[in-house]
Amino acid sequence: MSTPQASKNLIFLTILLAFILSASFVLAAPAGSLPGPRYFIKTSNPFWQKSLGVRHIFEGGFTSDLSGIQVALVKIFGLEIEPVEELHILPVLPEEVIAETIEKIIENPTAKPAVNISARVSPSDQTPWGIEVIYDNPLIASTSGGNEINVAVLDSGVLKTHADLKNRVKQCKDFTNAKTPIKDGICDDKNGHGTHVSGIILADGGNDKLGIYGVAPEANLLAYKVCGNNGSCWADDIATALRTAADNGSNIINMSLGSDNESFLIKDAIGYVVSKDVLIVAAGGNDGPYPVSIDYPAANKLVVAVGAVDEALLVPDWSSLGINSSTSPFVVEEKDMEFGGPGVKVESTWKNGAYAVLSGTSMSSPHVAGLAAKFWQAGALEGTRAQVTRDLLHQLAKDLWIIGDDNATGFGLPQIK
Numbered sequence: 001m002s003t004p005q006a007s008k009n010l011i012f013l014t015i016l017l018a019f020i021l022s023a024s025f026v027l028a029a030p031a032g033s034l035p036g037p038r039y040f041i042k043t044s045n046p047f048w049q050k051s052l053g054v055r056h057i058f059e060g061g062f063t064s065d066l067s068g069i070q071v072a073l074v075k076i077f078g079l080e081i082e083p084v085e086e087l088h089i090l091p092v093l094p095e096e097v098i099a100e101t102i103e104k105i106i107e108n109p110t111a112k113p114a115v116n117i118s119a120r121v122s123p124s125d126q127t128p129w130g131i132e133v134i135y136d137n138p139l140i141a142s143t144s145g146g147n148e149i150n151v152a153v154l155d156s157g158v159l160k161t162h163a164d165l166k167n168r169v170k171q172c173k174d175f176t177n178a179k180t181p182i183k184d185g186i187c188d189d190k191n192g193h194g195t196h197v198s199g200i201i202l203a204d205g206g207n208d209k210l211g212i213y214g215v216a217p218e219a220n221l222l223a224y225k226v227c228g229n230n231g232s233c234w235a236d237d238i239a240t241a242l243r244t245a246a247d248n249g250s251n252i253i254n255m256s257l258g259s260d261n262e263s264f265l266i267k268d269a270i271g272y273v274v275s276k277d278v279l280i281v282a283a284g285g286n287d288g289p290y291p292v293s294i295d296y297p298a299a300n301k302l303v304v305a306v307g308a309v310d311e312a313l314l315v316p317d318w319s320s321l322g323i324n325s326s327t328s329p330f331v332v333e334e335k336d337m338e339f340g341g342p343g344v345k346v347e348s349t350w351k352n353g354a355y356a357v358l359s360g361t362s363m364s365s366p367h368v369a370g371l372a373a374k375f376w377q378a379g380a381l382e383g384t385r386a387q388v389t390r391d392l393l394h395q396l397a398k399d400l401w402i403i404g405d406d407n408a409t410g411f412g413l414p415q416i417k
Ligand SMILES: [Ca+2]
Pocket: 298, 299, 300, 301, 302, 303, 304, 305, 333, 335, 336, 338
């Protein structure tokens, strides 16, 4: 039984607690510094949402950046919390490739966004080797396809003004801003990774046709920045970007990012996205050559996982491995690698308006995503296009590595025949 005095005390304590919680939130997030660590708080009570601050609301709870004091207080009050998974973009940069990238940037002292024709820098190859093998044509001069297909790239953003991308950008959103969980019209890429990945999918050579070509140069780019400039990405921001991409008409989503552990927030979002007939393609990971080194979200069976191959179509040591050899062959299951794609010394668009050569499964995934855009079955029955496209990619795969469905390249390298 509570006496009037007891309830007065309770009200006082509640106000005091709210004050401490919000004060510690302010202290925990000084201007200019990255907040975090981030937690999922398992309650939908508005009091806690208000006191701790809401990043994103999900079923059964919400996320927030909590200070040590807040974590301690929340635990005293018996709330269940768990850390939000942190993922990373996945380029591998062997020494020789770093040298090549730096050299390329030094080579181009006008290393600024190419805003006019005089600042134009040419790629070393307009149709790099990855494009040649995907098109199965070593003499190809330009690419085509992807008209009216929307490809969302969840990455470090994009250089919207790059000559080979500026006509492709349809949407640009930032999910990493500390204060505003979704910012429209902003997707600056200070890392470069997202610009590189986007170019592999849909660079269109630019108005002057002197630039580089991606796999499907008529596709539209939805550039969703989910990773900070240091390359790390919070799972709740990714989950929100996935749902936003599906709700904004994406047909295909590329995620050249991953982590060893599965995030339940991303897993739930993938289920939603796939129910909207969207195909998700992701980098298999650069943690090889050990068994089960495949990363999530690629390891999710609803997601197309892509490992790396080099120009000789051999698998580099660092490309992650799935468990295909111990599951049913040519049936995609959890932790299976699904394809091998060009991922060693891949040239593409860069954050300075020029071009860079990078290696990693981050580069393999967009080759397959671009091919999916090219093959997207616009005429197929509503609700089945993603699966029809995925099946077609399986049928067009050229067997690589160990004969049959293998841990490094799954069905093989999908090619245009
Ligand atoms: Ca998978």
